[in-house]
Amino acid sequence: MKIFSEKTQIQNAIKQIKTRDLSVGFVPTMGALHEGHLFLVKEALKDNQVVVVSIFVNPTQFDNKEDLKKYPRTLEKDVELLESVSKDILVYAPTVNDIYDGQAVAEEFNFDGLEFEMEGKFRTGHFDGVGTIVKRLLEIITPDNAYFGKKDYQQLMIIKKLVEKRQIPVKIIGCDIYREANGLAMSSRNVRLKEDYKEAAPFIYKTLKTAKEKFGTRSAKEVTKWVENEFAKHQFLTLEYFIIADAENLKSVKRKYKNKTYRAFVAVYADEIRLIDNIALN
Numbered sequence: 001m002k003i004f005s006e007k008t009q010i011q012n013a014i015k016q017i018k019t020r021d022l023s024v025g026f027v028p029t030m031g032a033l034h035e036g037h038l039f040l041v042k043e044a045l046k047d048n049q050v051v052v053v054s055i056f057v058n059p060t061q062f063d064n065k066e067d068l069k070k071y072p073r074t075l076e077k078d079v080e081l082l083e084s085v086s087k088d089i090l091v092y093a094p095t096v097n098d099i100y101d102g103q104a105v106a107e108e109f110n111f112d113g114l115e116f117e118m119e120g121k122f123r124t125g126h127f128d129g130v131g132t133i134v135k136r137l138l139e140i141i142t143p144d145n146a147y148f149g150k151k152d153y154q155q156l157m158i159i160k161k162l163v164e165k166r167q168i169p170v171k172i173i174g175c176d177i178y179r180e181a182n183g184l185a186m187s188s189r190n191v192r193l194k195e196d197y198k199e200a201a202p203f204i205y206k207t208l209k210t211a212k213e214k215f216g217t218r219s220a221k222e223v224t225k226w227v228e229n230e231f232a233k234h235q236f237l238t239l240e241y242f243i244i245a246d247a248e249n250l251k252s253v254k255r256k257y258k259n260k261t262y263r264a265f266v267a268v269y270a271d272e273i274r275l276i277d278n279i280a281l282n
C-alpha cells in the first residue's frame with residue numbers, strides 16, 4: 001500500500017498512471033473508516049484500474065469546533081482496513097497545510113439553493129467547506145470516477161452540482177447507504193455512541209421505513225407530524241428535523257406529483273452525537 005502525504009507526490013504517481021492510460025477511481029473520506037467506506041472502495045475497484053482513497057479531516061466543513069476536535073483520527077487502522085480490501089490502493093493522507101497552504105478557509109459557492117435546505121439550515125458554512133475540499137481533491141487526483149455514499153444525499157447532490165457548474169471532468173457515482181444489521185446507517189460517528197444511545201439508534205431507520213409506508217396513502221404533512229410525534233416520545237433520541245423533499249431540488253414537499261421522486265431526510269441527536277439518514281420514498 002502506498003501512502004502519500006504530499007500532493008506533489010500523489011500527483012506524480014497519478015501522472016505515471018495516466019501515461020499508461022489506466023482509469024482512476026477516487027473515494028474521498030475523512031478517515032475512521034468502516035464497512036460503508038469499504039463498500040465505496042469495492043465499487044471503485046470494480047469500475048477502475050487504479051483506486052485512490054483520501055483520508056483528511058477537513059476543518060473548513062465543521063461548523064462545530066468541538067466536533068472537529070473529537071472527530072476520530074485512526075490512520076493506522078484505516079490503512080489496515082484498506083489493505084484488507086486491496087494492497088494496490090493509493091492512499092492520500094495530507095496535512096491541513098498541504099491542502100490549504102496555511103489558509104484553511106472555505107471558498108463561497110452557489111449551488112443553486114441546494115445548500116440552503118436541510119443540513120444547510122443547521123450547519124452554517126458546511127457545504128462551502130465540502131465544496132472547497134472536494135474541488136481541491138478532484139483537482140489534485142483528477143479521477144475518472146468519484147464515489148460518494150447516499151447517506152449524505154444532500155452532499156452528493158451538491159457535489160454533482162459543483163462538478164456541473166465548474167465543469168470538472170469526472171463522473172460522480174452515488175452508492176447505496178450501507179447499514180449495520182440492525183438498520184443503523186454506518187457512520188464514523190457511530191463509534192462515539194454510548195451504550196443506551198447505540199441501542200436506541202436503529203429506531204431512526206425503523207421510523208424512516210414506516211414513514212415510507214405511510215407516504216403511500218398519506219400526505220407529507222401527516223407523515224411528518226407522525227414522525228415528529230414518534231421522536232417526541234423517545235427517551236434517548238432528539239429529532240432536529242424530518243423533511244420529505246423532492247429528490248432532485250431538495251425542496252420540502254407541499255403536494256405529491258406522480259412524475260416526481262421523493263426522499264425523506266432526518267437528523268437526530270443521540271446525546272451529543274448527531275446522526276443523519278434518509279430513504280427513497282418512491
Ligand code: PAF
Binds near residue numbers: 056058152
Ligand atoms: O463525506 C465525507 O466524508 C466528507 O464530507 C468528504 C466528502 C470526504 C469531504 O471532506
